[in-house]
Every structure is written in C-alpha cells, then in structure tokens.
Amino acid sequence: MTRPSDITRERILNAAERLFAERGYDGTSIRAIVAKARVNQAAINYHFDGKDGLYRDVLRGAFRALTEDQLAHAEETKAISREEALHEFVRRQLRPLVARDEVSRALRIFNWETVRPTAVFRKLMSEEAAPFMELAVALLRRFLPKADQRTLVVAALGLMGQCSVFVRNREQLAGPPIGLALDETSIDWLAGVITRLTIAGLAQPA
Amino acid sequence: MTRPSDITRERILNAAERLFAERGYDGTSIRAIVAKARVNQAAINYHFDGKDGLYRDVLRGAFRALTEDQLAHAEETKAISREEALHEFVRRQLRPLVARDEVSRALRIFNWETVRPTAVFRKLMSEEAAPFMELAVALLRRFLPKADQRTLVVAALGLMGQCSVFVRNREQLAGPPIGLALDETSIDWLAGVITRLTIAGLAQPA
DNA sequence: TGGTTTTTCAAACACGGGTTTGAAAATCGA
DNA sequence: TCGATTTTCAAACCCGTGTTTGAAAAACCA
Numbered sequence A, B: 001m002t003r004p005s006d007i008t009r010e011r012i013l014n015a016a017e018r019l020f021a022e023r024g025y026d027g028t029s030i031r032a033i034v035a036k037a038r039v040n041q042a043a044i045n046y047h048f049d050g051k052d053g054l055y056r057d058v059l060r061g062a063f064r065a066l067t068e069d070q071l072a073h074a075e076e077t078k079a080i081s082r083e084e085a086l087h088e089f090v091r092r093q094l095r096p097l098v099a100r101d102e103v104s105r106a107l108r109i110f111n112w113e114t115v116r117p118t119a120v121f122r123k124l125m126s127e128e129a130a131p132f133m134e135l136a137v138a139l140l141r142r143f144l145p146k147a148d149q150r151t152l153v154v155a156a157l158g159l160m161g162q163c164s165v166f167v168r169n170r171e172q173l174a175g176p177p178i179g180l181a182l183d184e185t186s187i188d189w190l191a192g193v194i195t196r197l198t199i200a201g202l203a204q205p206a
Numbered sequence C: 001t002g003g004t005t006t007t008t009c010a011a012a013c014a015c016g017g018g019t020t021t022g023a024a025a026a027t028c029g030a
Numbered sequence D: 001t002c003g004a005t006t007t008t009c010a011a012a013c014c015c016g017t018g019t020t021t022g023a024a025a026a027a028c029c030a
Helices: A004-027 A030-037 A042-048 A051-077 A082-093 A102-113 A119-128 A130-141 A149-168 A170-174 A184-203 B004-027 B030-037 B042-048 B051-079 B082-093 B102-113 B119-128 B130-141 B149-168 B170-174 B184-203
Strands: none
Touching (some): A004 A030, A004 A051, A004 A102, A030 A042, A042 A051, A051 A082, A051 A102, A051 A130, A082 A130, A082 A149, A082 A184, A102 A149, A130 A149, A149 A170, A149 A184, A149 B149, A149 B184, A184 B149, B004 B102, B030 B042, B042 B051, B051 B082, B051 B102, B051 B119, B051 B130, B082 B130, B082 B184, B102 B149, B130 B149, B149 B170, B149 B184
C-alpha cells in the first residue's frame, strides 16, 4: 500500500528529523533538507504545506516516540525501588549524549525548543506535555510524599535542567577551559553522580 | 572628552545589549538595533566593523559586568557560612527572572549562547570562563572537600543548569500545562527550594 | 576662517531564506 | 490503453538579512 509518493514523504521526514535534531528549526534550511533527502525543493510545500507543516509533523513523531518510550519506562519503574527508578530516569535524560536513535533525536529537538520555542511547538506542548511532567512528578513524589505540587514541579524541572545542561553543551564542555569529555563510558559515571546528589537532596529537604 | 561620535557608539551598544539579551544573536537584526538606537544603519559597520564586531564588544561588556559582580560576591562569601553562600549563589543565578540590570542582561546573553555558541563567544569563553567555573567549584568544595575536580565540575554545572532552566523557560512555565508563575515574591521561594535540595544533596554523597 | 578629517545618511547591493509557478513526467483508474 | 489525476521538477519570485557605496554634513584643528 506504500504509494511511490509516500516514499518521498518518508525520505523528507527522515532527513528533516535528523537535521532539526542537529541544528534546530532556524538552523535548518529547506534547501539543506531537500539535499539530504534527495528530493525536489517544491516537494516540501507539496507534501507538508511548507516548512512549518513539515516541522509540525516531525514534532508529532518526536512526541509519539517519546511518549511510547516514557510509558514503557513508567511500567518498569513500578517494579523497582525509587532509587533505581531515579537512576534510570537520569540515564534516559542523558541518553542523547551517546545514542543516535529516534528517542535521542526527539530529546534533542525538544532541547532546541527550550530556547526559542516555536509557535508550532508551544501548541503541541500545551496539549501533550502534561503526561511527561506527571511522570517526573510522580517519581519525585516517592521521595517527597509530603511536598506540595509546586515544590515537586520545581524539583522535576531542576532535575531535567541538570541533565539537559550536559546534553546541550556537550561539545563546549569537552574543550577548554572545562575539559569534560563525555564518552560512552563516562555516561554511567555522570548519571551516577547526578543521581546520588539528587537522592541525597531529596532524602532530607529541610 | 566624550566626542559626539562616542554618543552614537554608546547608543548602539546600549540598544544592542538589550536586544541581544532579549532575542539572542540570530534573533536580533541590524535594522532592529539601529531603529532602537535611532542611528543610521551604516553606523554599525562604521563604528564596530559589522554585526560580529558589535556583538564582540557587547559580549566583552557582559563579561566585564559579570566578572565584577562575581568577584564582589566572592569577597562576601568568604565571611558567611557555606549554606548562606550557596543560597546567595542560587539567588544570583535566578536574578534575571526579576531584575533588569546589566548583570541580568549579561546572564541572559550567556543563556542564549548555551544553545548555539557563536564563534565570537567561544573564543572569549575559552579565555575568560575559567574564573567563573573556579568560583562555583570552590563554593561546592566547601561541601565536598574530598571530591575530585571532575565531580565538582559536574555538580557545579548541574547546579547552574538547575537555575538556568527557570530563567530560560520562564514564559513557557507560566502558561499551561505547568502553570508556574514566577513573580518577584516567588523568586525567594524558588531559590530556597533549589538551595535546600542542593545542600541536602551535597551533605551526604553516597 | 578654511581646509582636512571624521561622521552621518539614503540608497543600493549581494546573498540566502521560504514559497510559488507552470509545465513535464509519472501514476492511477476505468 | 487512454484520459484524468497526482507527483516531480527547474526556475523564478519575494522578502529580510548584513554589507557596501559615495556623497553630504558635521566636527576638528591649525
């Protein structure tokens, strides 16, 4: 049932997803996408009704991939201790540092959006972000059962911010003056440091 | 000794600094700057040798303002407890949320750079960022005297990441689905939450 | 003051961005 | 197969960007 035109569509989506993850919305040009996808420039307007429409579809795919991944994760966490669950959560947040799969690209795209949120993104976010936040908040609630919602939200955001700073600045951190090279072997170490600091921080909130 | 042309220079620098802080390098056009500064468009090339040159000068000013501020802060911290010093550090990181002074604008500009660092910025950073990092690391060393440098760097970066996520996403967080409005009164509360979580986290790193 | 230098100005330039066009090619359905 | 529809394609279009130009105005200084 895959019509020939669907192949073009798929090639564009694939190339666009990778480029958006790598360079963000503004940093990715129509011409770069069609060059990578090896299709004609007008195809984007024909199939997606413009750059915005293409981005919306890429974003939808990213949301879908991430939601599936998170839901699978949520199932796992019910069976393990809160400490292990937190460690796993952090590891997943740091995953774009080493992995190149779809979920990592989705996280990268969302990282771009934290700076200059697109109108397209804001709309999708306000509709579909709640489940993510709920997962993180639920995880932290296992450590702080008596904390109010606002505090938990702040703690969750802080935790994600802690992780994303390493994902966003990986290249910068590797060079001088920091010199923090993050290869595959050090990811576990990094996740461990963040997790331990966080666990201890949650253990006794004055 | 202020020649008339220096007035033009100053007006451009002033307008550019505010616009760069608000919209970042790519988001700020020459035409927007000259409109705000009420000078001719060619003046930027005449006085600063192009947009890059102007940005370099703005960045230098931002570094200078921030360094002075941090050094003043460093003096204070020697006299107070490590807990108070940490709280003050966090408060300063969150300052752009409420303040509109030069230091806050400098922090905002640096926040933009965390995503797509300009070549101009990278060069300045590699030369002048070390002192900042040292200050934060020194602060955390008071909590973790036995930790190695790498762990301290990670902890410092994580702490700054925790703060910057609120500064960067302030508008997004205020709306649905998060609904975390950060007005002047809640900054102290936010700084308190982050500080307490961090202190406890540093208190007993497993 | 008068000649020189510095600074301003409006206009145009070259470039890359997303989009549109209209015809050719390919595909589809009867 | 053949007419209708869908899809591709190269080229152009329009707009906003940073920069350059050359002359007019202003400021400077002997």
